[in-house]
Amino acid sequence: MVAERSSDDSPGLPARPARRIPEATVNRLPLYLRSLAELPDDTATVSSERLAVLAGVNAAKVRKDLSYLGSFGTRGVGYEVEHLRYQMARQLGLTQDWPVLIVGVGDLGHALAKYDGFLERGFPVVALVDADAGKVGSVVEGLEVHDVARLGEIVAAAGVTTGIIATPAAVAQEVADQLVAAGVRSILNFAPVVLSVPPGVSVRKVDLAMELQILAFYEQHRSAPAGAGLGIGEEG
């Protein structure tokens, strides 16, 4: 993570013996992809140095990271932008859309439902559910809010692959259990609790207050600021 350093665990099941991509690298791939989008439209090739500046990281790190995807740079020239974009999108599984379900249509859920960035980057929000009977039946961003009790059937019907939990902390684990039972294997959790899920299910968390607390630490310890010089890299 942001910092949060991300996941742990999973020493087993290599299964892709070829080239396992280190977790730290995986966390940065979306950053590189985003950085490519900042290049002028007519840019044909990009050097590791230039990409590094855009991504706010070290050039050697860019080269090492990209080398895990295969060797497709040209020495003396750089990386062909289109090819690089394609390879990264392929690795990240972005050649297809991943339909998203948002659980909890409070203020945050609302904001997330409206966020264009999800669709733009391949994650269409296809369904909303909430436990509040007062919200069920209302329409948000063109989507009807369904009762969370119907979560299972909705996941199946809409082909949901990814669940976003934007509920109060108290019910987040319960919701996670329901998502897992419905077959969802990717969860983005905004509730400030640690979720427990079975092996094979991925969880990433975003805890807003936690981010501020980390900033407060550095604010207080004024001699060793995080991210000095450039924006931080937050582990990607």
Add this chain to the structure above:
Amino acid sequence: MVAERSSDDSPGLPARPARRIPEATVNRLPLYLRSLAELPDDTATVSSERLAVLAGVNAAKVRKDLSYLGSFGTRGVGYEVEHLRYQMARQLGLTQDWPVLIVGVGDLGHALAKYDGFLERGFPVVALVDADAGKVGSVVEGLEVHDVARLGEIVAAAGVTTGIIATPAAVAQEVADQLVAAGVRSILNFAPVVLSVPPGVSVRKVDLAMELQILAFYEQHRSAPAGAGLGIGEEG
């Protein structure tokens, strides 16, 4: 994960705070603090093992992390909850409030302004600014929305220490520059761009689509899930 840091070694500060706390540890302190809050009210002491389960990490890591704060556990017993809470809050600078300014009152800014978790954890949102003349003057959550042009005076008047950027990506760097010029040293950035800031200013970022892309990677590579077994740790 994580934040880059430039060399410090800044002399002049009285008494080196004993041990420098590693960045990975700093990133977990808020997690532990949150975990303590999940204990029953009458809990007097907690073991590293119990805290580890709550935080979703390894017990050795908990002990090592806490040891950087000083040695105040009791062998054979555990850590006194109140003391632990105090020490962590002290290290994180949470014995005081850190007034927050939100820049950009779109859907996300709105949701953030309403989020109770900030105030509860010591980060009162004291001001809102936006560049849209149509929004300036409106009242959100009891706070008037001011023109971003007045950012400097507002930061000074309200004692803002921390800025949250919830603007479109295109203006985020400009906003960051204004925040820095106004004296803000801690920035939480929701815009999907890498911010460049001078040394001494900390930036943390939250990129929602990026999180989904990371999940998509593991979804696609079904054999090496992130955070299998338990929720992932930030971290990062």
Add this chain to the structure above:
DNA sequence: CACTGTGAAGAAATTCACAGCT
């Protein structure tokens, strides 16, 4: 006995530095 605190081992991530290709 139960649990902390920590050296030491191990693993992962980062960075260096340069050989090798275009």
Add this chain to the structure above:
DNA sequence: AGCTGTGAATTTCTTCACAGTG
């Protein structure tokens, strides 16, 4: 000459394992 790709060195983080203590 310019830039990639990568072994090797370095640093950081994690985990082990156990001595030490209430």
